[in-house]
Amino acid sequence: MALPNRFVVVVFVSFMLVGFIVPSSSWTVSTALENFTVSDFHTIQVALNLEWLEAEYFLWASYGYGLDIVDPSLPSGGPEPIGVQKAKLDTFTTDIFVQLGLQEVGHLRAIKEALGTYFFPRVQLDLSKDTWAKIFDNAFGEKLHPSFDPYANSLNYLISTYTIPYVGLTGYVGAAPLLRGEGAKALVAGLLGVEAGQDAIIRSYLYEKKNDIVKPYKYTVADFTNKVSSLRDSLSHAFVDKGLEVPKHLGAEGKVSDNILSADVNSVAFARTAKQVFETVYGTGDASKPGGFYPMGGNGTIALSYLNALA
Numbered sequence: 001m002a003l004p005n006r007f008v009v010v011v012f013v014s015f016m017l018v019g020f021i022v023p024s025s026s027w028t029v030s031t032a033l034e035n036f037t038v039s040d041f042h043t044i045q046v047a048l049n050l051e052w053l054e055a056e057y058f059l060w061a062s063y064g065y066g067l068d069i070v071d072p073s074l075p076s077g078g079p080e081p082i083g084v085q086k087a088k089l090d091t092f093t094t095d096i097f098v099q100l101g102l103q104e105v106g107h108l109r110a111i112k113e114a115l116g117t118y119f120f121p122r123v124q125l126d127l128s129k130d131t132w133a134k135i136f137d138n139a140f141g142e143k144l145h146p147s148f149d150p151y152a153n154s155l156n157y158l159i160s161t162y163t164i165p166y167v168g169l170t171g172y173v174g175a176a177p178l179l180r181g182e183g184a185k186a187l188v189a190g191l192l193g194v195e196a197g198q199d200a201i202i203r204s205y206l207y208e209k210k211n212d213i214v215k216p217y218k219y220t221v222a223d224f225t226n227k228v229s230s231l232r233d234s235l236s237h238a239f240v241d242k243g244l245e246v247p248k249h250l251g252a253e254g255k256v257s258d259n260i261l262s263a264d265v266n267s268v269a270f271a272r273t274a275k276q277v278f279e280t281v282y283g284t285g286d287a288s289k290p291g292g293f294y295p296m297g298g299n300g301t302i303a304l305s306y307l308n309a310l311a
Helices: 005-021 038-063 091-118 129-140 154-161 165-178 182-208 221-236 274-281 301-310
Strands: none
Touching: 038 091, 038 154, 038 165, 038 182, 038 274, 038 301, 091 154, 091 182, 129 221, 154 182, 154 221, 165 182, 165 274, 182 221, 221 274, 274 301
């Protein structure tokens, strides 16, 4: 199915930007493995935790199965996700998330090639309806009736995906200045470009529907995005997130209240530290206390350093 022009433009611009960041030579992970430091490996491990989440959630919702079927070599014996299932998506939304899910397979493969022995198996993920319901209850500061079900229809699922790629995007932005090896810089730039494109597609699709009421609730699509962004700010203990509608002084150049992309006062992407990434995706606001999508916490040197601090 052909994508509407707005989506073509979003993706085209995202990949044009990557062309300015990633060297134009025929760079591949395999030809740059020597250009990583140990600290680079540790930093990229943080992103690996989120790539597991994105891959499984997108694949399961669109295909009805995940990495164990699509590419059994990647999970490496890691536990199956809890509660994930096929969503009731229309044809167009299915098409989008089939593509995004397969992109995440490629991300995982590239990271696996780059990390070598620093690669770790799929972490325990909880993508159950109960977990999603708690996230949205926390975002609204009340118990929604009925409980929010991301698998119920295309709009609910799309709203739920608003919670995911953006955290990875800001994590990559935060990681970039920490990298030392040229291979690591090129890999993260390439991953960041695609994550930004994914986030832009999701936000564009939601932006078109921002004034629609999300039935059976009294809230609009924009309300949902604003509440999720506020929750993520709270969990990250920083202002690094904006929904689809903002006070005018927070919009682009202080001139608009509509906010199709999330960015700072100069329209530069926000950054999250590794600690803020875990605080946010755990849903606890504390990198030493697992929860949310990661009931056992993340993996990798940095994630474990926070988790072990609790012991």
